Amino acid sequence: MPHRLGKPSYCTDHEWMGRSDCTHCAIRGMMLFSQLPPESFDHLLQPIGNEHYPPGSILYREGYAGREVFSIRRGLVKLLSLGVDGSERIVRLLGKGAVVGLELLDQGTAYHHTAVATQDVDLCRIPLATLVDLELHHPELCDRVRQQLQYQVDRADHWIKHLNTGKARVRIAQLLLLLAEIGSDRNGDIELLPRDDMAAVVGVTKETASRIIAEFKRHRLIYKVAANTHRIESQKLQELIARESSVD
Numbered sequence: 001m002p003h004r005l006g007k008p009s010y011c012t013d014h015e016w017m018g019r020s021d022c023t024h025c026a027i028r029g030m031m032l033f034s035q036l037p038p039e040s041f042d043h044l045l046q047p048i049g050n051e052h053y054p055p056g057s058i059l060y061r062e063g064y065a066g067r068e069v070f071s072i073r074r075g076l077v078k079l080l081s082l083g084v085d086g087s088e089r090i091v092r093l094l095g096k097g098a099v100v101g102l103e104l105l106d107q108g109t110a111y112h113h114t115a116v117a118t119q120d121v122d123l124c125r126i127p128l129a130t131l132v133d134l135e136l137h138h139p140e141l142c143d144r145v146r147q148q149l150q151y152q153v154d155r156a157d158h159w160i161k162h163l164n165t166g167k168a169r170v171r172i173a174q175l176l177l178l179l180a181e182i183g184s185d186r187n188g189d190i191e192l193l194p195r196d197d198m199a200a201v202v203g204v205t206k207e208t209a210s211r212i213i214a215e216f217k218r219h220r221l222i223y224k225v226a227a228n229t230h231r232i233e234s235q236k237l238q239e240l241i242a243r244e245s246s247v248d
C-alpha cells in the first residue's frame with residue numbers, strides 16, 4: 001500500500017466522526033486555512049479528515065502520485081529521501097502548523113519524500129482537489145501556501161547549516177533546540193526522538209547520540225519531567241554551541 005491511514009481523531013465536535021471542524025479548531029491560527037472565512041468550508045465535496053497516526057506510521061511514500069496533503073496539528077513527521085543505494089536518509093523534521101505534500105500542487109508531480117510519523121501525530125488530511133478548489137475561490141490561501149513553501153526552504157537551509165556540520169555535541173544541541181522550536185508542548189517540553197533517528201538526523205552513530213544525550217543529562221542540559229517528556233535548558237545549550245563552535 002502507498003500509505004497507511006491513521007485512526008480518526010476528533011476536533012471540538014465529536015459528531016464530526018473524524019471530519020475536521022475547521023471553524024472551531026483550537027490551533028487554527030497556525031494551520032494552512034487560518035486566513036479563510038468559516039463559510040468557505042460549508043460545501044466541500046471532499047471533506048478534510050482529522051486523523052491520528054501512531055509512531056512509525058507511513059503517511060505516503062516517495063514517488064507515489066498522491067492525492068492528499070497533510071497539515072500537522074500535533075507531533076513530528078520525518079521526511080525520508082531514498083538514496084541511489086536504496087538507503088533512506090532523514091532530510092527534514094516538521095511539526096505543528098507545517099504542511100507536508102505540497103509538492104503535489106505542481107501538476108503531475110509525485111511526493112518527493114517518504115513521510116513517517118516519529119511520534120503520535122494528529123493531523124488534517126486534505127484532499128488535493130479540495131485544496132485546489134479552495135485556492136481557486138479564495139486567492140488569499142495562495143499566500144499561506146507560499147509561506148509554507150518558504151518555511152520548508154528555510155527548514156532545509158537550517159538543516160544543512162546547523163545539523164550536518166560541526167562537532168557531534170553541537171549538532172545534537174542544535175537538534176534539541178529544533179525539537180523545542182517545532183515540537184514542544186504548552187510548557188515548552190519535548191519528546192525526544194528515538195536514538196537511531198537522532199543519529200540519522202545529525203549524521204552520527206546511534207552510540208554517539210546516546211552518549212551525548214547521557215552527558216547532557218548528567219550536566220542538566222536536559223532532564224526528564226514526566227514519562228517520555230523532557231525539558232531542555234535552551235540558554236545553556238546555546239552557550240555550549242557558541243563555546244564549542246569558537247574552538248578550532
